Amino acid sequence: MAFHLLSRPYFMILIITLWSQNSDGSLYPKFEACEPNTCSNNQTISYPFYIEGIQEPFCGYPGFGLSCGNDGFPFLNMSNAKYMIHQIFYNNSLRVSNAVFSRSNTRSCFPRTPNLTLSDTRLALAPNQRELFLLFGCDLHEGLQEHIIGCSEENKTGSVVAMNRENQNLGFALMNCKGGVVNVTVEDEEGGIQEALRRGFLLNWTVSDCNKCKNSGGKCGFDTDIFSFRCYCPHDTHARHCSQEKSGNSVVILATDLSIKLEDESLVAVKVLKELKGNGEEFINEVASISRTSHVNIVTLIGFCFEKSKKALVYEFMANGSLEKFIFETNNLTGDYQLNCEMLYQIAVGVGRGLEYLHRGCSTRIFHFDIKPHNILLDENFFPKISDFGLAKICPRNESVYCRNIGVVSHKSDVYSYGMMVLEMVGGRKNINVEVDCTNEIYFPYWIYKRLELNQELALRNVINESDRDIIKKMVLVSLWCIQTDPSDRPTMHRVVEMLEGNVETIQVPPKPFLSSPSISPRTSPSH
Structure with missing residues (x-):
């Protein structure tokens, strides 16, 4: 789904009120709890360490x-x-x-x-x-x-x-x-x-870097419920660092493009919805679903505003934009901007954790229904976050549910889309155009499966050593499990992350995930 921009020069004043969790001026309890402490030798103990029985476990990293x-x-x-x-x-x-x-x-x-x-x-x-x-x-x-x-x-x-x-x-x-x-x-x-x-x-x-959080006035910690780093700020919790906005203050910004600066010089991204579909269902979906989330691999919604038919969503700014522009060979990126195998792997794991959180970490289950490279955003360190919840569905916490205009759906639809996306990441193409000596388009999952079946070298780009080979093989095997024709054969996202973080030798080659060799890649799951 693309951003909707006006066809003529247009200026819109967005007035967004950002409310903190503690409007009475009191400090956030976790911020107060994570004050550095000491044993009697005056040695300061703070994140990632914590003193058991004296400091709360969420003030440190598990095992520290x-x-x-x-x-x-x-x-x-x-x-x-x-x-x-x-x-x-x-x-x-x-x-x-x-x-x-x-x-x-x-x-x-x-x-x-x-x-x-x-x-x-x-x-x-x-x-x-x-x-x-x-x-x-x-x-x-x-x-x-x-x-x-x-x-x-x-x-x-x-x-x-x-x-x-x-x-x-x-x-x-x-x-x-x-x-x-x-x-x-x-x-x-x-x-x-x-x-x-x-x-x-x-x-x-080796734990998550605490410097950005500390430098923004926060205290570092870790949420074991979502197994993610947290920055505890004076009035709320953030994924990486504290916002400079004050509780209840209005921020006036002038939006002429997709990325703009607030008064405090911090950048945000603005998504303007001009022509709303289904009586504003896309806007409602996005606000309702993403406002329920809090995870390091989910993009943060800062605020929103609307006037008559014009509506806008304001997100944290992701400096490197979408994953799409970094993985396809047709983009002709220079070496400095190409993603190596380790970076691709870390992005795949990050997106997997984000989807696992949506499926089982929220108070309600969220199905994204639009996982693709364009909707994965990368920050300045190429850390991935899932964005664009316009097609998302908030469903009860059961295995499958009937959603209007879709029918019976389950989290396995997102698993399928994730698998197709990972194959595009390792193949550097939209699942077509693999063999240079053949003028016909070849369905990439079919081609890669045949290579595995015949125990042939995968011959993919950016593979320079044995470690890279293991990483790419692991990503391919996991993605082929994800795109199995029968949804019941696809793993949960929890199992997907386990396989990605485990040893490649423990992952079995899955059954052939398709009945034939189509000439183009389907984006959506062949079955819900």
Whole structure:
């Protein structure tokens, strides 16, 4: 669906009143709740971390809950062991050490601690950390004594030896230490191994960027109901950063194009509806459906206005426009503006999460009915958001429902459109014109399925390494499941996101999703 613009020069004054959730002037409760806090060592704890039992979980990221130790230091539970946090650097890193080493000396007895595993977390070892081996139950052989750091807690007699991988005596120690081996990490070995163990090592974390929210006066958090980053502002919640508009103030803007500036210099996008269809049903649909949503992958409706037959919707401005202009080969974009495989994958996952939210995250189920590249908008970082709810239907939370002028429909119609869109993304075309040596148009899903069936190279653009091949194959397999002819064979959007985020080897090749090879791609589902 395109924006409707007037055919002659036209100026319209839009007066929009933006109401906040707290018109009495009080602060938003989550904004107040997410004040930074501290254990008794004066170390500030804020997003993505939170102190369990003191700060609310929505003030931090899932899995980043900390506890306060008796010595005043915060600690993090990882791999069934306590890790003391010496310092948090809010540039996405922190220094930690295993608590058993925090007060160690040459007379300390150490328990066998579990090896640290980070594979299922958003934490990772910082670059250039060093690996050490702690060997338990060692006898006092010559060549091992200088490496002893304490005794084994199990029997109080066997020694614990620490060595790095480069030590020439490591092999000898492995044969003579009978109590097992534990891998530990240190940042460096300055001051000796005992001091290095006390000082610990650096971890990096990967979560949503908090800077835009903080710089706009907000406090960062996370909504586990929609599994998305949230910016808690003085009067409400936003997806990325706080609005500069005051509660209840009118904003006067002069609209001559689709993107304009408010008085505070922030950009917005205006969609003007000139000729309304069905007694304004499109306008009503858009306002009624999108105003019920709050998700990082759904475009934000800032406000709306109307005068007689003229109506306008005001949205957040998305700097890169629609996905459509970035994926089709006919657009002739330069290299700087082409999307690589990882970016295409992240966009597909983002749109999938947005659709999953519409289907099961809202108080009522919303069917979009118009998922296509043109209706996926990209911000300055190519973060995707679903837009254009003119055809959307708000339906009760059952599997399918009868909607006027459509008949019996279900969320599987959106699943089908999503699958077709992802195929267009990986193919860089509108599902036609694949084989250059053939003058007839070839239906792209048919062509790509035949390649998979024959175990042939997919031979798609922008694939430069094995990781790209896996990403594209995963997107193709998932999209072919989505466009199955029988709606009952199509996965839910929740399952779609699971498959996209999982291992490509676990995704089975779906049945052939069509009965024949049509010459053009249908945009809508062949069955509801």
